[in-house]
Amino acid sequence: xxxTSSIRRAYWRGFRGGLPFLLVIVPFGLMFGxxxxxxxxxxxxxxxxxxxxxxxxxxxxxxxxxTDNAPVIAVLATSLAVNLRMAMYSASLAxxxxxxxxxxxxxxxxxxxxxxxxxAAQEYEKxxxxxxxxxxxxxxxxxxxxxxxxxxxxxxxxVLGRAIPPEFALDFAVPITFLAMLxxxxxTLAHIxxxxxxxxxxxxxxxxxxxxxxxxxxxxxxxxxxxxxIWMNGRxx
Amino acid sequence: MNYSSFEIWLIIVLLGIGTFFLRYSFLGxxxxxxxxxxxxxxxxxxxxxxxxxLVAPLVLWPQATGGAFDAPRLxxxxxxxxxxxVTRNTLAAIVGGLMALYLGLYLLG
Numbered sequence: 001x002x003x004t005s006s007i008r009r010a011y012w013r014g015f016r017g018g019l020p021f022l023l024v025i026v027p028f029g030l031m032f033g034x035x036x037x038x039x040x041x042x043x044x045x046x047x048x049x050x051x052x053x054x055x056x057x058x059x060x061x062x063x064x065x066x067t068d069n070a071p072v073i074a075v076l077a078t079s080l081a082v083n084l085r086m087a088m089y090s091a092s093l094a095x096x097x098x099x100x101x102x103x104x105x106x107x108x109x110x111x112x113x114x115x116x117x118x119x120a121a122q123e124y125e126k127x128x129x130x131x132x133x134x135x136x137x138x139x140x141x142x143x144x145x146x147x148x149x150x151x152x153x154x155x156x157x158x159v160l161g162r163a164i165p166p167e168f169a170l171d172f173a174v175p176i177t178f179l180a181m182l183x184x185x186x187x188t189l190a191h192i193x194x195x196x197x198x199x200x201x202x203x204x205x206x207x208x209x210x211x212x213x214x215x216x217x218x219x220x221x222x223x224x225x226x227x228x229x230i231w232m233n234g235r236x237x
Numbered sequence: 238m239n240y241s242s243f244e245i246w247l248i249i250v251l252l253g254i255g256t257f258f259l260r261y262s263f264l265g266x267x268x269x270x271x272x273x274x275x276x277x278x279x280x281x282x283x284x285x286x287x288x289x290x291l292v293a294p295l296v297l298w299p300q301a302t303g304g305a306f307d308a309p310r311l312x313x314x315x316x317x318x319x320x321x322x323v324t325r326n327t328l329a330a331i332v333g334g335l336m337a338l339y340l341g342l343y344l345l346g
Contacts, residue, residue: 023328031331040238045245052253057284061291062252066238066245067300075248080255082287088280091263098264109261171301172310172338176317178292180330183321185284194282195289202290203297217290218283225282226275 003133010134014119014141021115021146026153028056031173033157035060038170039067043158050154054147055113057181058082060174065211074211081218089117096124096135104136111143113150189232194225309341 029050036046041063049059062079070078089112097108119142124135164170186192198221205213240248296314298304317334321327 048249083256084283086259087262094263112260175292175295176334178288179317180327184325191285194285198290199293214290218286221286222282226278
């Protein structure tokens with residue numbers, strides 16, 4: 001088997017892995033386009049979010065806080081906090097892809113989303129002996145059905161959003177999208193405890209300027225999650 | 238929303254740059270040293286720490302009703318969470334939640 005063909009096969013293996021995520025990416029992108037437009041962003045600004053940030057949950061967070069006219073610094077801090085997990089993804093991929101040239105690593109970083117990370121991490125665990133080129137090809141393949149469709153569905157949502165009448169209650173698309181993203185990641189007691197603290201503190205501090213209470217809630221919730229995890233591990237040990 | 242066009246683009250560009258550097262961090266600059274356990278432990282909980290607190294006020298005090306409690310929206314939120322917990326499928330939860338919302342608005346609204 002020639003090296004080119006094994007690289008090509010790695011690419012298509014990634015592509016097939018990414019394909020089912022179209023079912024998630026397209027509705028999310030549509031909803032972001034709609035939500036951004038409803039919030040008062042123009043088409044260029046909505047597309048700016050999806051192309052420059054390319055991270056759905058933090059984009060929704062930013063738009064939601066902007067709807068409340070939160071201070072710019074609070075919008076940035078909270079939306080970036082949502083993306084802190086990306087540093088964890090980066091650390092986990094570094095042993096596999098860290099030897100790639102700088103430009104390639106920058107591209108890998110830009111396209112690092114929940115789906116491409118999850119697929120790549122599983123693949124590298126399953127096939128650790130692949131060459132660097134094969135690993136990069138797999139990653140590129142996984143991103144192909146996911147990332148460009150994020151831009152396109154955002155655009156479609158932004159264009160269609162203007163035509164959707166208020167009876168469709170699309171104001172509530174954002175909460176529903178968030179809740180739908182959350183439920184599947186409530187894996188352990190620590191996750192549930194963190195979510196509970198986040199809700200409780202955010203509601204209690206709702207009187208503070210927009211975004212501030214949420215930041216405090218998020219920090220306390222992270223500490224809760226970490227602490228409950230330590231307790232659970234202690235009990236198991 | 239009362240931001241100038243400059244402020245909106247400031248948010249977009251800085252969020253884009255910040256997110257890129259979070260993604261690039263270990264891959265690009267910090268070498269191959271693994272993250273310490275305590276750091277991983279905190280990072281694991283960032284999504285569940287931020288998103289529930291963001292969404293809770295939206296469910297209890299929806300913007301569309303000027304902050305007044307709204308039964309169809311609360312029911313739709315509960316249905317979304319339930320479907321998400323049972324199926325572990327984000328898309329199924331979104332579709333179910335929207336259906337519950339429209340049904341609720343039609344029957345109660």
